[in-house]
Amino acid sequence: MTREQRIVKTFVELADTMVDDFDVIEFLHRLAERCVELLDCAEAGLLLADAAGVLRVMASSSERSDALDLLQSQNEEGPCFESYQSGVPVSSEDLTGDAGRWPAFAPMAVQKGFRSVQAIPMRVRGETIGALNLFRANTGRLVEQDLPLGQGMADIAAIALLQERTVREAHGVVEQLQGALSSRVMIEQAKGVLAERAHIDVDAAFARLRAHAREHNLRLSNVARDLVDGHLDAASLSSPTRGTPTSKR
Amino acid sequence: MLTDRLSVVLKEIVDADVDGAASIVDRVCMAAVSLLSLKGAGLSLMVDGELRGTAGVSEPGIAIVQELQLTLGEGPCVDAWTSRAPVLEANLADPAIVRWPAFAQAGVEAGVLAVFAFPLHLGAIRIGVLVLYRGHPGILNADEMAYGLVLADMATQVLLALQAGAPAEVLHEVLTSEHSHWAEVHQATGMVSVQLGVSLDEAFVRLRAHAFAEGLPLRTLAREIVTRRHRFQGPE
Numbered sequence: 494m495t496r497e498q499r500i501v502k503t504f505v506e507l508a509d510t511m512v513d514d515f516d517v518i519e520f521l522h523r524l525a526e527r528c529v530e531l532l533d534c535a536e537a538g539l540l541l542a543d544a545a546g547v548l549r550v551m552a553s554s555s556e557r558s559d560a561l562d563l564l565q566s567q568n569e570e571g572p573c574f575e576s577y578q579s580g581v582p583v584s585s586e587d588l589t590g591d592a593g594r595w596p597a598f599a600p601m602a603v604q605k606g607f608r609s610v611q612a613i614p615m616r617v618r619g620e621t622i623g624a625l626n627l628f629r630a631n632t633g634r635l636v637e638q639d640l641p642l643g644q645g646m647a648d649i650a651a652i653a654l655l656q657e658r659t660v661r662e663a664h665g666v667v668e669q670l671q672g673a674l675s676s677r678v679m680i681e682q683a684k685g686v687l688a689e690r691a692h693i694d695v696d697a698a699f700a701r702l703r704a705h706a707r708e709h710n711l712r713l714s715n716v717a718r719d720l721v722d723g724h725l726d727a728a729s730l731s732s733p734t735r736g737t738p739t740s741k742r
Numbered sequence: 743m744l745t746d747r748l749s750v751v752l753k754e755i756v757d758a759d760v761d762g763a764a765s766i767v768d769r770v771c772m773a774a775v776s777l778l779s780l781k782g783a784g785l786s787l788m789v790d791g792e793l794r795g796t797a798g799v800s801e802p803g804i805a806i807v808q809e810l811q812l813t814l815g816e817g818p819c820v821d822a823w824t825s826r827a828p829v830l831e832a833n834l835a836d837p838a839i840v841r842w843p844a845f846a847q848a849g850v851e852a853g854v855l856a857v858f859a860f861p862l863h864l865g866a867i868r869i870g871v872l873v874l875y876r877g878h879p880g881i882l883n884a885d886e887m888a889y890g891l892v893l894a895d896m897a898t899q900v901l902l903a904l905q906a907g908a909p910a911e912v913l914h915e916v917l918t919s920e921h922s923h924w925a926e927v928h929q930a931t932g933m934v935s936v937q938l939g940v941s942l943d944e945a946f947v948r949l950r951a952h953a954f955a956e957g958l959p960l961r962t963l964a965r966e967i968v969t970r971r972h973r974f975q976g977p978e
Contacts, residue, residue, distance in 0.1 A: 678865030685932020
């Protein structure tokens with residue numbers, strides 16, 4: 494497939510997923526995975542600002558704990574924080590040289606194997622609601638044609654967040670986003686419940702939750718809720734079957 | 743990080759009670775009243791899986807309106823609890839509002855013309871509802887809505903910390919720290935709930951209580967649990 498064909502395929506897939514009653518966490522996870530496939534990056538994540546204006550993790554391509562940590566560490570400094578504040582893309586072509594700029598974030602990113610980073614703002618009607626974060630294993634900048642494509646992915650993420658139907662009385666942007674953030678917290682709680690019941694680590698727990706949701710055509714958030722409410726037995730969530738897409742490393 | 747909105751809400755909570763007699767939960771309600779030009783605010787808590795009683799009010803008079811909803815079994819407080827989403831009613835006197843006929847009438851008689859109810863929750867953990875009452879009709883604008891959500895978030899943090907036996911002097915720290923945003927805190931909550939065979943709500947409170955008792959940051963303890971270096975001993 495050519496690059497153009499892959500881009501078209503991804504956009505069609507994402508549009509197809511945004512049907513009635515889609516799960517925003519599952520959607521954003523998939524979008525982050527597609528970012529890694531289409532753009533020159535090793536890891537992608539999305540941060541969303543809560544009602545207080547604090548950035549919080551919404552999605553990560555790998556869902557690995559250290560990746561979630563690195564994303565969340567940007568609520569006081571880092572490219573996403575700056576991009577959220579300024580509403581424009583922010584990057585570092587060499588993180589090893591940016592310890593002065595981001596004393597906590599830059600060394601942490603380097604320690605996790607990343608050498609350069611790009612943050613792209615997520616905007617809705619002129620207001621910045623969060624940022625898309627692309628991590629690269631090599632130094633340098635994103636190739637020129639990747640930045641507008643990354644912005645396109647960030648725009649789709651923003652649309653998805655405001656399209657979600659779980660908030661029945663949606664009176665505004667901030668209220669919808671708060672609902673999405675709450676779903677995200679519930680996913681983390683469900684990871685912990687499953688990890689303990691099935692004696693696996695929390696990263697593996699996410700893969701099982703997701704595989705179960707896909708196999709049975711259920712919303713990821715509903716699977717998480719059923720599990721924490723005790724309506725779903727941990728034993729019925731077997732290991733992800735072959736053919737289940739796993740994130741690219 | 744202390745954003746502008748957090749600073750404003752915190753300052754209101756601190757300044758809310760000049761006599762120093764009101765509880766922290768009352769002060770959250772009082773802060774809501776002064777920030778959002780309300781007639782009153784009330785906070786109901788979950789007890790044994792049900793929404794019961796009133797844990798805090800901006801002034802005694804509003805407790806009647808708050809409790810009436812639980813007595814009648816209808817109203818925004820009940821709906822916000824059930825739906826786990828904010829319930830907003832901009833004009834209680836509008837005869838087209840048929841969802842709570844008994845409550846609407848009583849509310850209007852008490853001078854309440856708009857009601858905004860916010861569930862107090864943290865993922866799957868639900869602990870109560872914060873209800874804001876206005877004496878004039880009209881929706882909350884985007885900024886007021888954001889303040890409502892921040893107040894609900896703070897009330898949630900305060901109540902969970904109080905349940906964990908947090909000393910009063912650390913409550914400010916609880917409100918200003920961002921402990922609840924770290925994934926491992928929620929993951930550890932899920933793990934502890936299985937280890938102790940308790941609800942997520944109780945697991946979170948036990949986790950907090952242990953962190954307070956040991957003088958550990960909540961996130962540090964959570965990481966110990968997620969990496970299985972520490973576990974809570976359940977009943978054998």
